[in-house]
Amino acid sequence: MVALRGVTRTVRLPDDQELHILRGVDLTVNSGDHTAVVGRSGCGKSTLLNLLGLLDVPTGGELTFLGTPVQHLRDSARARLRGEAVGFVFQQFNLLPGRSALDNVMTPLLYAGGKQFWRRREIAMDILDRVGLAHRARTMPTMLSGGEQQRVAIARALVRRPRLILADEPTGALDVDTGQTVMALLDTVATESGAALITITHDVNVAALARACYRLETGVLSAAAIPTGANA
Template sequence: MELVSLVRLEGVAKHVLLPDDSRLDILRGIDLAVAAGDHVAIVGRSGSGKSTLLNLMGMLDRPSEGAVWFRGDPVRKMRRGKLDRLRGRNVGFVFQQFNLLAGRTALENVEMPLGYASGREFWRRRRTATEMLERVGLGHRLESTPEQMSGGEQQRVAIARALVRRPALILADEPTGALDVETGATVMELLDDIASEADAALVTITHDLHVAARARRHYRLDAGVLTRFDLGGAPTPAEANPSAPELAASVEEPGVEAGAGPTRPEAPSGVPSEGGGGVGAVEAASREDEPERAEVAS
C-alpha cells in the first residue's frame, strides 16, 4: 500500500529579483515527498539552496512557483493563523547555531514552545520539558543557562526544545556543523532514536556525507536542482544529473579539504518568529548562508 505523504513538494521553485531587476533562481522544479517515519538527507555546498528548501518544507516561507502540501492539504490556501498553529503543532526545527535564549535556563528554553499549547499540555509544560531534558541526558542541567553549557549540551537543549511537542516532522539544518565529530555522532543518534520512537519524519540537510549516511534516502542539491543519489556512487538512473559534481567524502566549500572538519558556520538571516511556529517564538531566526537570501521571506 502506498504511503501517504506527510509533506510533499511539487514543482517548487524559489526566486528573487535583484536590485538590477535580474532574477536569481534559488530552487528549480523541486519534487519531493516525505512520509511519516521517513529519514531523508539532503547534501549540498553552501549557497546551493538547502536552507531555503528546509524553510519551504517547514512552511516558514512560500514558493515562487509550485505547491507545498502538508498531510494532503495545500499550504498556499491556509490563512496565517491556521498555518502558524499547524507548524507549531507538527514541525520541530533544529538549527546549527542552537538559537537558545541567553540568560534563560535549559528548562525555560525547552518549556517555551509549550507556552502556546492549551489545556493539559499547557498546565503540564514544566513537567513535560523536564522529562524531555532527561530524555536527552540533561536532567542534571535543568537550571543551567546556555553560557554555562558546552556546545554539545546546547545542541541537546535545542533538540529537546524542538521535540518537546512531539512534532510529526523534524527539520535539522546542519545539526552537527558546530560540533566535533564525536559529539555530532551522539547528537545524530539521539535525533534518530527520538524520531523513530515518535514515528516522525526526519529531514537533515548537511554537507557531511557521514551524517547523510544515517538516512534511508539521499538527495543532492546543486544549483537549486534536487537529484537523488546513493552513497555508493552515481545518482540513480531515473534522476541522474550529468552536470552535477562528483561527491567527495564530504560536500565542502571549494578549497576546503574533505574530512578536515566542519566548514564555517552559516551566517544567520532574519526569519520572523512565528506565534507557536515549530519551536514557538524561541526560533527567532533560521540561518541562510546563501548569498541570494537578501530578502527571501514572502
C-alpha cells in the first residue's frame, strides 16, 4: 500500500544551513497491517506522518502510495488521493466545536461524490453506531467526554473507508484505561475494513497493541521489538 525507499527530508534554515530531519527511511506497510512508530519529541515523527499522509513529499528517495510515486503527482492530485484514501486521527481530536458529533463525522463526505455525498447522513450515522455513539449524534463536542470525542474523531477518520489510517498520538489526551479502549476500538474497526493502521506514538502501551514496531531516532528508522506495555 505505502512504501518508502531511502526517503530523506531536508529543510533549509534561515542561516542557509540544511537540517536533515529524515535520513534514508525504508518502510513498507500493507493492507491490514497495524504498525507503530515510536520515538521521542523532535525525532522526526511529525515529518514522517506528513509524508505518509501525502501532506508533503520527500526531498530524496521514493515514496509510493497504492503503486503511485507521489513525487510525480501535482498538489491537487495528491490532495484528492489523500481525501479518498487516508484517514487521520489526532491527539487533540480537532473536532469542529460548533457542530454536533454527526456533523463532524459528515464533514469529510461533503467532499465526496455521487452516492457518498447524497447518503452522507446515513453513512455518518452508521459509522457512529459502529463506534457506539449513535445515541450521541446530536451532542456537541463540549458535552462529550474525552473518550467519546476521540471515538467521534475515529468515526470521522473512517467515514470514507480509507485504505490507510494514520493515528498521531491518539491517546495522548486520554487516561490510560480510556486510551487502551480507544486503541482497541481503532484496531478492531481498521481490521474489519481491511485498512492499514499506522500509529505514531511515544506511549509503549499504544505501541504494544501493534503487530510491527519501528523506532525513529534522529531521523533514522529501524525495526524494534513490540513493547510489552507498562500495564501488561
